[in-house]
Amino acid sequence: MIFRQLFEPDIFTYTYLLGCERTRRAVLIDPVATEVDNYIDLLKKLSLKLLYTMETHVHADHITGSGLLRERLGSKSVVHRDAGAMCADLLVTDGVLLQVGDIEIEVRHTPGHTNGCVSYVVGDRVFTGDALFIGGCGRTDFQQGDAGRLYDSVTSKLFTLPPDTLVYPGHDYNGNTVSTIKQEVAKNPRLGGGKTREEFIDIMSKLDLPYPKYINQALPANRACGREPAVRHG
Template identity: 50%
Template structure:
């Protein structure tokens, strides 16, 4: 499996283009609407056949490019079935799998940041969205967030993967780009040596402002980023 990490500086979002190098079948995880031109060009230059536009969750901080990219490449948009998406082609749940050539993408349902979180696992790597970030994790104070559920998702599902599994997060705000399950087990300050109750207290003690664009982003993402007409 080949992959490229892509960054949107406005929202500090990482998107991921992944593909099977034999068949050129590709998926784009967590696209950003403002980056559709860049990503379209890259997909064309690499000669990829875009099959899937995958979302790790219904984002509150940016609007997906999935709807626009679907028009250009005829790929399927896939999100978790808990979302109220009015536009997805495929609703995913725990245990589902998708294929790109001979490669399998496994769907892990990892609620906590929201109730629509998916981590996509593939050949030695896991795309963790906002469930697990580098030395961090997604906030749990809106969109049906639940700190206890987040702790369970991370410690029971993600931390049961091999330590060397590469962690590709949905965001980073410090210029870090990748981690591993082993690193996060050992060095994530919210999780290393912390009980479920301690994690809940850490998450509940954060006093974060609402994401600036949540009022437009969530409904926008439920329409796959396509404006109402």
């Protein structure tokens, strides 16, 4: 499998390129609108055809590149059916399997940060979006956030994966690139080390984080797959 981990430093966002070596078909997980030209250049360099753009959730901190990539390359956008982005080409649910050449992608519904959060399991790795970070997790204080639900999602859908499964998150603010399920189960300050559901809910209630600076632009745009929302007349 062809694999690239791409990073947008302004918003500390990871985008992942996965490509099938045999069929030259590819997917991008969580593409960022400002990076679309770079993605297209990379796809050309690697002789890959983009089949899907796959969102882990509707983002509040950046605008997705899925709409632009659909217009320019004909790729199909994928989101969970509860994400609130009816513009997507494929609305997936828990347990759905997507095949991209020889790459099989399993959708796991991992809500709690938002209702429509998913993680994508691909072989020996999992792309967790904002459900699970390296040494942390996504916030739960807005956009349908629910700390108890996030705890249930992570412990039942992610921490049950094989211990050596590689964890690739949607963001990292400390220069980390990859972790493992074993490491997060043991050492994640919010969710690991045997933390109870009640302890996690208490931790999340005391974070007191500022709202994302791009939220007013990002949420409406991302519900329209990163394009300007349609204006209805009459």
